[in-house]
Amino acid sequence: MYHIAIVLLKRIDLVGLDIQIMFFFLDVSLISLCFNSRYVNKSRTLTPHYIDSHLHDVSDAQWRNFRSNLPILTVVFGAFAMLANTLRAYFHLKARGMSIIWLFISLIYLCYLHGACIIFVLAIASLNFLLVKIFAQRNYFPFLLWIINIFFLLCTRVYEGYSFSIFGQRWTFLDNHRGTFRWHICFNFVILRMISFGYDYHWAHRDSRFDHEKHVQRCYICKSGKLCYQILQERNISESFSFSIYLCYLVYAPLYIAGPIINFNAFASQLEVPQNNYSSRDVVWYGLRWIFGLFLMELMTHLFYYNAFAISGMWKLLSPLDVFIIGYGVLNFMWLKFFLIWRYFRFWSLVCGIETPENMPRCLNNCHNLETFWKNWHASFNKWLVRYLYIPLGGSRRKLLNVWVIFTFVAIWHDLEWKLLSWAWLTCLFFVPEMVVKSAANSFQAKSAFGEFLFREFSAIAGAITITCLMIANLVGYVVGPSGINWLISRFPTREGLPVLSGMFITFYVGTKLMFHIEDAKQR
Numbered sequence: 001m002y003h004i005a006i007v008l009l010k011r012i013d014l015v016g017l018d019i020q021i022m023f024f025f026l027d028v029s030l031i032s033l034c035f036n037s038r039y040v041n042k043s044r045t046l047t048p049h050y051i052d053s054h055l056h057d058v059s060d061a062q063w064r065n066f067r068s069n070l071p072i073l074t075v076v077f078g079a080f081a082m083l084a085n086t087l088r089a090y091f092h093l094k095a096r097g098m099s100i101i102w103l104f105i106s107l108i109y110l111c112y113l114h115g116a117c118i119i120f121v122l123a124i125a126s127l128n129f130l131l132v133k134i135f136a137q138r139n140y141f142p143f144l145l146w147i148i149n150i151f152f153l154l155c156t157r158v159y160e161g162y163s164f165s166i167f168g169q170r171w172t173f174l175d176n177h178r179g180t181f182r183w184h185i186c187f188n189f190v191i192l193r194m195i196s197f198g199y200d201y202h203w204a205h206r207d208s209r210f211d212h213e214k215h216v217q218r219c220y221i222c223k224s225g226k227l228c229y230q231i232l233q234e235r236n237i238s239e240s241f242s243f244s245i246y247l248c249y250l251v252y253a254p255l256y257i258a259g260p261i262i263n264f265n266a267f268a269s270q271l272e273v274p275q276n277n278y279s280s281r282d283v284v285w286y287g288l289r290w291i292f293g294l295f296l297m298e299l300m301t302h303l304f305y306y307n308a309f310a311i312s313g314m315w316k317l318l319s320p321l322d323v324f325i326i327g328y329g330v331l332n333f334m335w336l337k338f339f340l341i342w343r344y345f346r347f348w349s350l351v352c353g354i355e356t357p358e359n360m361p362r363c364l365n366n367c368h369n370l371e372t373f374w375k376n377w378h379a380s381f382n383k384w385l386v387r388y389l390y391i392p393l394g395g396s397r398r399k400l401l402n403v404w405v406i407f408t409f410v411a412i413w414h415d416l417e418w419k420l421l422s423w424a425w426l427t428c429l430f431f432v433p434e435m436v437v438k439s440a441a442n443s444f445q446a447k448s449a450f451g452e453f454l455f456r457e458f459s460a461i462a463g464a465i466t467i468t469c470l471m472i473a474n475l476v477g478y479v480v481g482p483s484g485i486n487w488l489i490s491r492f493p494t495r496e497g498l499p500v501l502s503g504m505f506i507t508f509y510v511g512t513k514l515m516f517h518i519e520d521a522k523q524r
Contacts, residue, residue: 024507028325032304057301059308063337070344077348080105080253084352088274095240095272099248102271106251113186113257115179120162121190124152125250128194129243136202142392145198150412153191156184157416186257188413192384193250197264199388201241210234226277229357232266233387240268254348258341260356260380263387267354274353283350290343297336306330320497324504327471335364338378357383368463368512369438370431370470385410399435404428422476430469437462456516463512464505471504 047058058064087093087101110118131148135141156162161184164174212231221228249267278286306329309318318326342359349356362376375382385406393402404425411424472488491497 024510028328029304031321031325032306032329055305056298057305057308059305059311060333060337062341063297066341066344073344076109077254080109081348081351088353095245095268096242098271099242099245102252103244103248106248106253106256109253109256110251111179113179113181114183115177116164116174117161117178117183119174121183121187121251122247124187125190125194125247128152128198129246132198132201136198137205141202142199145195145202149191149195149198153188153413154416156187160184161187181257189256189259189261190250191413192261192381193264195388196384197241197246197249200264204236204238204241208234208236221277227269227275229266229355229383232269233263235265235269237265237268237272240272245271252349252354254345254352254354255356258345260342260346260349260359261384262354262356262380263384266356270354275350275355277355278350283347286343286350287347290340290347293336293340293343297340300333300336304329307333320491320494320500321503323491324471324500331471332364335360335377342380356380365511366515366518368515369466370427370434371438373470381410400432403431403435407431419476423473426473426476427470430466430473434462434466456513460509460512460516463515464509467508467512468501468505 047056058067084098084101084105088098091097093101107118110121114121128148131144135144138144161178161182164171212234215230216222219228219230222231245268246264248271249264252267255262306326309326310330339360346356346358357380359379359381360376361379362372364373364377367373367376389406389409390402393405395402407424407428408421411420414420476488492501
C-alpha cells in the first residue's frame with residue numbers, strides 16, 4: 001500500500017510538472033521574441049546571416065572565432081588524423097613513435113597559431129620538465145610545482161604573452177611574427193598539463209593507494225572488458241615519462257586550444273594502445289550528434305539575441321523579468337557553446353585514438369544543486385581539480401575550506417578579472433550552506449509515504465534556492481558584472497521585481513521536482 005501511494009503521487013505530480021514546464025518555455029520564448037523585436041535596432045553586435053540575411057547573434061567573440069574557423073579546422077584535423085592513423089597502422093607505432101609523429105604535427109600547428117611565440121611555450125615547458133626531473137622525489141615538490149606554475153600563469157597573463165624586446169632590440173623583429181592566435185590564451189591549458197605531468201611523475205615514485213581489484217568489481221566499464229578513465233589515470237607508466245611524450249602531451253593538436261583536459265597517465269597509456277571504448281560506428285554517431293547540436297545553436301542565435309543584449313549593456317533598459325530571461329538565456333547559450341567547442345575537439349581526439357573525459361555530460365537544465373552543476377559543466381576540469389588540488393588539500397576532511405581555494409584558482413586560471421573573482425566567491429558563499437544542508441539530508445530516513453512526500457518537497461525547495469543563487473552568481477559573472485550588483489539590489493526588491501523573484505523561485509521549484517523524476521527513471 002505504501003509503494004502504491006508513492007507511485008500514484010509521483011505520477012500525478014509528473015503530469016502537472018510537465019504542463020507547467022511546457023508553459024514556462026513557451027512564455028520565455030514568446031517574451032524573448034517580443035523584446036528582440038523591440039530592441040533589435042539598438043544592438044550593434046548583430047549581423048546578417050550568410051544564408052537568408054536575417055540578423056543573428058555572433059556577439060560572443062569565442063563562438064564567433066570558432067564558427068568562422070570551423071571549415072579550415074575540419075580540413076586541418078581531418079588531414080592530421082589521416083596522417084597519424086595511417087603511420088600508426090603501417091609502422092605499428094607505440095607511445096614513443098606516436099609521440100614523435102604527433103609532436104611533429106602539433107609543432108607545425110603551433111607555428112601557424114603562434115608564430116615565433118612558440119619559443120615561449122617550448123622554453124617554459126622545458127624549464128618545467130627540468131624542475132620535475134630534479135625535484136620530483138622531494139617531499140616539498142607539490143608546493144614547489146604549484147608555486148612555479150602559478151607564477152608562470154600570472155606573469156603570462158599580466159604581460160600578455162611577453163615581448164621579444166625584453167631580450168634586446170636585436171630580437172624585436174620577432175614581435176612582428178606572433179602568429180594568428182595569441183599564445184597566452186591557450187597557455188592556461190598547458191599549465192594544467194604541466195602540473196599533471198609533475199604530479200603523476202611524483203606519484204610514480206611512491207606507493208599507490210589505488211585498489212585496482214576493488215575498483216574493477218564496482219566499475220561497469222571495467223567489468224565489460226574495457227578500460228575506464230580511472231584505471232588509465234592510475235596506471236603505472238614509469239617508462240613513459242620521456243621528454244618527447246611530455247612535450248607531445250602539452251601540445252597535442254586536437255586538444256591544444258580548448259581541451260577537454262586529460263591527465264598525463266591517461267594520455268600516455270592511450271598513446272601506447274589506442275582507446276577501444278568507442279567503436280568506429282560510435283565515433284561516427286558522436287559526430288552526427290555534434291552536427292545536430294550545431295544546428296540548434298544556429299537556430300538559437302537566429303531567433304534569440306540574449307548574448308548581444310548582455311554584452312551591449314542594454315539590460316539596464318529592460319524590466320527585471322527581461323533581465324532574468326536574458327540571464328537564463330545567456331547560461332543556455334554558454335552551455336551550448338562550450339558543448340559544441342569541447343565535443344568538436346574531443347571528436348577529433350577520439351578519431352586519433354585518445355579518449356578524454358566528456359565535458360557537459362549532463363544538460364544545464366538538469367542540475368538542481370551546485371555540486372552536480374560543477375561536476376557536469378567543465379567535467380574534465382573538475383576531475384583534474386579533484387585529483388591535483390582537492391585531494392592533496394585534504395579532500396572531504398576540509399571540504400568547507402577547500403572550496404574557497406579551488407574556486408579562487410578557477411577564477412584566476414580563467415582570467416585576471418574582478419568579475420570572475422566575484423563570481424567565484426559568490427559561488428562559494430552559496431556552496432557552503434548547500435553542503436551543510438546536504439549533509440543533514442543524507443542522514444534523514446523517511447518512514448512513511450507522507451514523510452517521503454515532505455522530504456521531497458523540502459528537497460525541491462532547497463534545489464530552487466540553490467538554482468536561484470546560481471542564477472544570481474552567473475548574472476554577476478557574465479551579464480551585469482560586479483558593478484551591476486547595486487542595480488540588481490535596487491530593481492528586484494521592488495513592486496515590479498518581487499513578482500519576478502517569486503516566479504523564478506516557483507519555476508526552479510517545479511524544475512527541481514521534474515529533475516527528481518528524471519533521476520527516478522534512470523534508477524529504474
